[in-house]
Amino acid sequence: MAENSALEPKQRILKAAISLFVQKGFAAVGVREITKEANVNIAMISYYFEGKVGILKAILEEFFERYSQMLRDAVTEEETTEEGIRRLIGHMVDFVRENTELAIVAYNELPLDLPELAELKVEKITQMIGIMSGLIKRFGLDPEDIYHLGMIGPSLISMVFMNFRIRSILKNVFKVKFDDAYYKEFKETIATLFLSGIQGIAAKKQMQKRGKT
Amino acid sequence: MAENSALEPKQRILKAAISLFVQKGFAAVGVREITKEANVNIAMISYYFEGKVGILKAILEEFFERYSQMLRDAVTEEETTEEGIRRLIGHMVDFVRENTELAIVAYNELPLDLPELAELKVEKITQMIGIMSGLIKRFGLDPEDIYHLGMIGPSLISMVFMNFRIRSILKNVFKVKFDDAYYKEFKETIATLFLSGIQGIAAKKQMQKRGKT
Numbered sequence A, B: 001m002a003e004n005s006a007l008e009p010k011q012r013i014l015k016a017a018i019s020l021f022v023q024k025g026f027a028a029v030g031v032r033e034i035t036k037e038a039n040v041n042i043a044m045i046s047y048y049f050e051g052k053v054g055i056l057k058a059i060l061e062e063f064f065e066r067y068s069q070m071l072r073d074a075v076t077e078e079e080t081t082e083e084g085i086r087r088l089i090g091h092m093v094d095f096v097r098e099n100t101e102l103a104i105v106a107y108n109e110l111p112l113d114l115p116e117l118a119e120l121k122v123e124k125i126t127q128m129i130g131i132m133s134g135l136i137k138r139f140g141l142d143p144e145d146i147y148h149l150g151m152i153g154p155s156l157i158s159m160v161f162m163n164f165r166i167r168s169i170l171k172n173v174f175k176v177k178f179d180d181a182y183y184k185e186f187k188e189t190i191a192t193l194f195l196s197g198i199q200g201i202a203a204k205k206q207m208q209k210r211g212k213t
Helices: A009-024 A031-038 A043-048 A051-074 A081-098 A100-109 A115-138 A146-165 A167-173 A180-212 B009-024 B031-038 B043-048 B051-074 B081-098 B100-109 B115-138 B146-165 B167-174 B180-212
Strands: none
Touching: A009 A031, A009 A043, A009 A051, A009 A100, A031 A043, A031 A051, A043 A051, A051 A081, A051 A100, A051 A115, A081 A100, A081 A115, A081 A146, A081 A180, A100 A146, A115 A146, A115 B167, A146 A167, A146 A180, A146 B146, A146 B167, A146 B180, A167 B115, A167 B146, A180 B146, A180 B180, B009 B031, B009 B043, B009 B051, B009 B100, B031 B043, B031 B051, B043 B051, B051 B081, B051 B100, B051 B115, B081 B100, B081 B115, B081 B146, B081 B180, B100 B146, B115 B146, B146 B167, B146 B180
């Protein structure tokens, strides 16, 4: 824990919790395990957070904070739609590569149906859709059409995140070496897949609209 | 547990374990919890399985068995490529809808890096690629190009599975009602997204090939 000793107790707790949650999942980790790994007194947990759920909430807040910032940086007005999507997916992959543990905890524990987290999730996801709404509109899709956004948005996120979740399988089955060349190709492949995919959806919607009028 | 009492002890153990693993995750569930839920003596676990990992292995085997059968049923030779993909995605969605808990346990625990499961995962995933190879070829993609299949295949799987993992979020954020009409639209949207996406990848590969010759 030498590398952590320079961190404030609060940061040490978060760091230890993220690492333990990735390895075992939120439900399997005890508060005492976190204090031991973080080298803090158990009273610190109540002082900084409200128990284990409070720690997870803080982790999700940190994830959404950084993730939204990344989205804001990625979405600019100057580019073409294709450039915009390629840039966005490039930023997403870099983000998960640089914050792998944080991103995997968020992805794995997001479905967790705890009342303490419900409001946070609704608020942050709505905020993310807001950031992306300009990009969504450019595809001829309607940001108010949350029915379809709820199908397409999670698809894009899971395309990117899944790859990091199953690294050990990709290594064993597909003999992947996770270097810069791999991620360059990964970004291009996922961007082409999603870009062509969403263009297909927009084209279909246009046809349906014309069919109706 | 009245509904379970007609099942054999082995099936009761599997059913109880699937349900507990979905709720809490594999790592958080104890063997005693499973025996209690399944209403069996703890000796039964050693008799039928080799401990908790043995139970998970049996669950993954059941998942792969049924999932591969579904893929075999979905992939026929008579259709056009578009019909093939739409049919495949339709079957995938129906499968996860009908076997939600089994599918979610498999999806959630697949990344788990346990030596007891490594061989099974490599074998079954390789088998799945074999079943799909005809469909993969029709897109002008090479089934031997596992580098790209390892990017595209997991994307498709996670597009479908993600939706079931985050049902509570979709309900709260997007006000989704998970009825037949929703899943009809979900199948069409995901199929169009993936189909147009993979056509875009194939077109790009063709262009790159032509550029080289």
